[in-house]
Amino acid sequence: MIDSKYFYQQAIALAAAGEELYQRGWVPATSGNFSTRLDASSAIVTASGKHKGRLSPTDFIAVDLNAQPISEGKPSAETELHTRLYQRFPNIGAVLHCHSPVVTIISKLVKPRDAITLSDYELLKAFDGIDTHNSQVDIPLFDNNQDISALAKQVDNYFSKHASCPAYLIRGHGVYCWGDDLDSCMRNLEAVDFLLRCELELMRFSHGDQQ
Ligand SMILES: CSCCC(=O)C(=O)COP(=O)(O)O
Numbered sequence: 561m562i563d564s565k566y567f568y569q570q571a572i573a574l575a576a577a578g579e580e581l582y583q584r585g586w587v588p589a590t591s592g593n594f595s596t597r598l599d600a601s602s603a604i605v606t607a608s609g610k611h612k613g614r615l616s617p618t619d620f621i622a623v624d625l626n627a628q629p630i631s632e633g634k635p636s637a638e639t640e641l642h643t644r645l646y647q648r649f650p651n652i653g654a655v656l657h658c659h660s661p662v663v664t665i666i667s668k669l670v671k672p673r674d675a676i677t678l679s680d681y682e683l684l685k686a687f688d689g690i691d692t693h694n695s696q697v698d699i700p701l702f703d704n705n706q707d708i709s710a711l712a713k714q715v716d717n718y719f720s721k722h723a724s725c726p727a728y729l730i731r732g733h734g735v736y737c738w739g740d741d742l743d744s745c746m747r748n749l750e751a752v753d754f755l756l757r758c759e760l761e762l763m764r765f766s767h768g769d770q771q
Pocket residue numbers: 589590591592593606607608609610635636637638657
């Protein structure tokens with residue numbers, strides 16, 4: 561049974577987040593998808609193909625954690641990438657997927673690598689459980705795949721064997737980021753984008769040094 565009042569509150573909060581992310585240029589041209597957990601076995605996710613900066617409460621679908629819709633409409637084509645995370649990490653309450661220029665560019669630039677290591681940044685402390693710059697967070701990278709189910713399984717397999725981190729990248733595609741609730745998910749997403757922008761700039765400078 562869907563709690564319609566809670567569903568509506570979550571839809572309003574996600575629509576506001578979408579507007580903010582669109583203003584930043586992180587979800588251009590209908591890209592991106594957003595979700596929050598409704599309860600232990602369901603989530604609310606954006607409808608597929610909608611403009612993510614102009615969402616209304618009718619642009620959201622309730623799904624079970626096997627990515628099957630339990631309310632009217634067509635959920636995001638990437639719903640399983642959300643629901644697998646809710647299954648893997650029972651503590652998380654929100655997942656945001658964006659196509660910002662920074663994550664898209666860096667995911668293509670570091671082609672042979674399967675992770676980007678972030679270390680020695682004060683901003684790492686934005687992530688839950690990190691209390692010193694002297695920490696290391698590996699953001700994994702996966703090749704893009706139109707078979708979302710296969711990609712979701714690959715991601716889940718990675719997180720079954722590796723320490724948790726709040727995000728992963730899909731090459732030439734974008735970032736998936738999560739948090740205990742929507743606010744912490746937004747904070748993690750801002751931190752990931754900032755830190756990857758720093759990495760991108762550092763690559764640019766070190767490349768210049770070699771010429
Ligand atoms: C135009 S972006 C291509 C699809 C995509 O990557 C995306 O994030 C949006 O897909 P959705 O089905 O959630 O609208």
